[in-house]
Amino acid sequence: MISNFLTTAVRSLLRQKYYALINLIGLSVGIAAFLLIVLYVQHETGFDKHLRKRDNLFRVVEIQNEPGVGEQHVAITMGPLAGALKADFPQVVNAVRFMPGFDIQVVSLGNKNFRERGLYYTDPSVIGMFNIEFLQGNPATALSTPMSVVLSEKTVEKYFGSTPNVLGKSMMLGKRSFVITGIMKDQPMQTHLFFDILVSISSVENQADFEWMKGWGSNSLITYIELDQSESRQIIEEKFPEFLRKNVFSKEEGWEFLEMYLQPLDEVYLESQHIKFQNVSAAGDINLVIVFIVIAVLILLVACVNFINISIARSVKRAREVGIRKVLGADRLSLVYQFISESLLLTLLAIFIAVGLVELALPEMNKLLATDFHIDFRGNWIFNAGLFLILIIISLAAGSYPAFYLSRFQPVKVLKGGSSIKGSSAGYLSKGLVVFQFMISVGLMFSVLVINDQVDYMKNKDLGIIYRDAIFVFFGDDDDAGKSEPLRNELLKDSRIRTVSGCSFLNGVSGSQGPVFVDDSARTKLTMRFGYVDYNFFEAMGVKFIAGRNFDRKIASDKGGSVIINQAAARKLGWDNPLGMKFKTVMGADTTVKPEVIGVINDYHYFSMRSLIEPAIYVWNPEMFRGLLIGYYAESDKQSVRKYIEDKWIDHFPDTPFQPVVADDFAAESYKNDQKLFSLFVYFTTISVLLSVLGLFGLTSLLIEQKTRIIGIRRVLGGPVWKITSQLIHDYMLLVLIAGAIALPLTYYFLEQQLRQFAYRIDINAFHMISAVVILTLIAFFTIIFKAYRAAGANPVKALKYE
Structure with missing residues (x-):
């Protein structure tokens, strides 16, 4: 039974090679774009997943309402905070402080001198809380004594080469000598706080220059706590006002504006755009992740819409086939299985091609985003499960309506030629889907125009300072x-x-x-x-x-x-x-x-x-x-x-290492990430528009093919073909305008929300909206004209013999 369905599906697809190819290209490109975005989303949402205790780990964030600044959220906290939290709240299992080694400008060993970015003073509790794996040394005591330091694998290699055992050896951090007490495994790259060198915080706590660490009047440390259970967060936050009155307000003047809350570790990478002084190694944006998820789904929907629309339009040609099958005894369910098996086969082929396209596109995407995305079929079961779901969902979503619609045809009616979709529910659905396609394309085009102007504004705005032709070198x-x-x-x-x-x-x-x-x-x-x-x-x-x-x-x-x-x-x-x-x-x-x-x-x-x-x-x-x-x-x-x-x-x-900061690069860095993501946005918008055009081209081809004999008769009688063409143009231009009328207000609201992230931004104007609609209208116009005039120029004798 199954082999029969598949054999028939293959024959049907081969008979309609032209339209099968259009569907195959559309689905392949749509799925490939979807998979590329999925890889990006997986990367962004995969930060800090290696931390086993992450569900119970939280970062302490302060809310400051200082005069002249207004409300600001900051990730730096006071020196005594970690100890006080552990002492006052039984729910706090452990606490750890991180302080960047701002006093250590150079790390030296012999004639090797480097400026290290991933260097932090920290408490011994960091090893257990952040499940740091040791290759050498005792994790329980490695950071418990002053002047001790733990190095990562690659740091050891940088300073010592292939020396097998470096425990007990000394190296200079700034002007002081520290003893190496541990070697830890290199961290995964997907971490918001990347460190290569951990120094015992007791090395500075009792120094005169760091006396401020013992008081509540200065913020310079990042504090993380481990709770007994994640639900304890609410209990602690409710008691924070009393905790601050006891420990801060009563001891330091001028801090009455202070509030605190706990930020789950899982939110630190993606949901910290509002927090200042984070001292993190990497930061993402949950809003951008959501935007790209929406784009991925929309692109996949556009590809499915193409499939459904072309299948509905092909119903005229397949109606007679359905009638004959029903006369020969085929029931409706077997016809449904037949059409869905065609959809399944086409989708399976599209997935194989899509995976190949992804492999081809990944090097360029990695280069653009400075990432290392790759497809891992063996180690990424989520990705494999996703491919299977895509196969099932697209096959059912794209094949179900055409299958049930075609299988509903009455044999007597269709064999007499009564199978037109004009005015039927399928006809209205087809037009509705075209509107949906162009809504997506208009919205994305509108977004591209606005985002492009915002990026240009950031690049060209007078900054009030000249960041070029200069370098800065640290002492x-x-x-x-x-x-x-x-x-x-x-x-x-x-x-x-x-x-x-x-x-x-x-x-x-x-x-x-x-x-x-x-x-x-x-x-x-x-x-x-x-x-x-x-x-x-x-x-x-x-x-x-x-x-x-x-x-x-x-x-x-x-x-x-x-x-x-x-x-x-x-x-x-x-x-x-x-x-x-x-x-x-x-x-x-x-x-x-x-x-x-x-x-x-x-x-x-x-x-x-x-x-x-x-x-x-x-x-x-x-x-x-x-x-x-x-x-x-x-x-x-x-x-x-x-x-x-x-x-x-x-x-x-x-x-002192010569490690300059180039002025031109510093200026570009402020919008570098925006530029990268904008480029990615443009690529996927282009794919969406091209898919819509491909679908329109296929649909127009089918509709004109249905009018082949009418065109031939008009040609023989010397009549103009432009009436048929103009009717198609009129119909589709109207659909584009309807799509624009729906998409523009929705997109405008979305863009306004995104632009609020920028203190200095452009204003969205009518030019952006009109341009988006005009561009899509022209694309649709020339697509229809191209196909219509090709049909008009064909041999009328062949047209009269058509079917």
């Missing part, structure tokens, strides 16, 4: 800042170098922010970004002054005793004329004087345009510089001038 330690003058002087002797300036970072601000008190009776306080810059930084980076002056080397009080603020700070403080206003104290400034505002600079973007420009205050204090900004002239050969800078850097700082 190795605090002493390097005091030794940088000889290097500065030597670099400036080269005609290609236009400027050398010390600063916190390339953008002029450090990663920290804190309260600044105004010298007034009202004890006015404003939370501000801190920037430590040289006297020539603003000139070097093209930042304009709105009022006042720059730092001056000839004025001694400018160094630490004067400050420059941005427009955002002046607005928040309500100062119409900020010049001459004074602060009580500023971090890093001379505390013996009250810093005076000597200048106001134009607001510039020091971070992504997703965030507002925050109030910032700048101090000229060389002791706080973290590196050198080195600018060169645009016409210089960038490679040769950077090599020259590197050589001079090594001459002056042989123990």
Whole structure:
């Protein structure tokens, strides 16, 4: 029975090779696009899955309502928090702190010097909570004593090569010697917090420079807790206000604005766009994942709609076949099985082709997204189960209606030629499906136009600062800042170098922010970004002054005793004329004087345009510089001038790695991820539109084929064919307009929600909407014209002999 169905299905498909090929191409491309998006979604939702205790792990997040900043969620917390949570809540099984090793600029072993990014101070409890596997050493004691360090496999290889046993050996972290007490397995890449070097936090807890870790007045550590069960989260959060009153408000002034909550570990990677100061290695966006899931489903639906529409349109040609089969004794159920088996066979072929297309497309997709996606049939049962579900769902969804519709035909009626779908329920369904297809295409095209303009806006907007033709190189330690003058002087002797300036970072601000008190009776306080810059930084980076002056080397009080603020700070403080206003104290400034505002600079973007420009205050204090900004002239050969800078850097700082941050790359980084995902969005939108066009082409071909004899008669009688063509054009243009009328408002709402993520964004206008509809209308128009005039130009004798 089954073999008979399959044999008949193969013969039927071969008889209709042209339309079977259209269906096969549509389904193959649609399934391939769906699978590519599934791989992306699997990757994004697969972060931190290696952590066995992840269901009971939570990150502590603070909600701060500081003056001048408003509500902000931050992932950095106070030093004593982890211990207090464990002491006050029996539900807390364990707690661990992570603190980036910001004081360790260089890790050294012999003549090997590197700047390590994945270096954290942490508690011994990290090993059990994050199920770190040890290759050497005792996990129970590896981080329990000061000056101990645990290295990853690849870090050991980098510093020691193939040395089999490195336990007990020493290496320099900054200026201090640490003992290697453990070797851990490399972490999976799909983790939000990637670390290669773990240092015992007891190494710094009792140092004078880290005395602040014992108090509740400073935030610098990320705190994770392990609960006895996930349901305990609500109990703890309900008691947080009382906990804060007891431990924070009673001991530190000015923290009454503070709240806390627990964020499940499973949400950290994808659902943390609203959280600042995360110090994470990777961050995703759940909204983008949802968007791509929707796109994947829509593309698959478009492919299925093509199948259904062409099957319905083919019903005229297959009606006589159904009538004859029923006359010969075939029952309705056997006919249904027959048509579904055809659908099953075609879908199976499409899946095989789709997998091949995915394999071809993966290298380019991996290159675009900097990932390593691959199809693993043996190790990924979810993927295999998904392929099976696709086979069943598409076969039933795409084959059921045509099967039941065709099997319902009455033999007497169809053998007399009464099988037209015009005006029937199938005809209305066919038009409805065409509208649905074009709704998707119009919506995606509209989205592409808007997102493209937003990306262009971010790339071309005047940032208020010139991020090009410059590099920033980090110092190795605090002493390097005091030794940088000889290097500065030597670099400036080269005609290609236009400027050398010390600063916190390339953008002029450090990663920290804190309260600044105004010298007034009202004890006015404003939370501000801190920037430590040289006297020539603003000139070097093209930042304009709105009022006042720059730092001056000839004025001694400018160094630490004067400050420059941005427009955002002046607005928040309500100062119409900020010049001459004074602060009580500023971090890093001379505390013996009250810093005076000597200048106001134009607001510039020091971070992504997703965030507002925050109030910032700048101090000229060389002791706080973290590196050198080195600018060169645009016409210089960038490679040769950077090599020259590197050589001079090594001459002056042989123990400090030359690892520059390139200004052009820093600027591009802020929209790099948006650009990548936009490119991906364009690719899949193009696929959706092409699938719609392919379906329209096949459907138009069938409808014109049904009118072949009419066209032939008109040709023989000398009549025009344009009436038939114009009717088709009219019908489909109307369907496109209906699709646009439905899709545009829905898409507009969706795009507005997405654009709200950007503090600086474009406005959606009528041009975007009209362009989307016009583009799809023109595509549909030329598709119909192409097929209609091919039919009109055919031999009328053959047309009269048709069926």
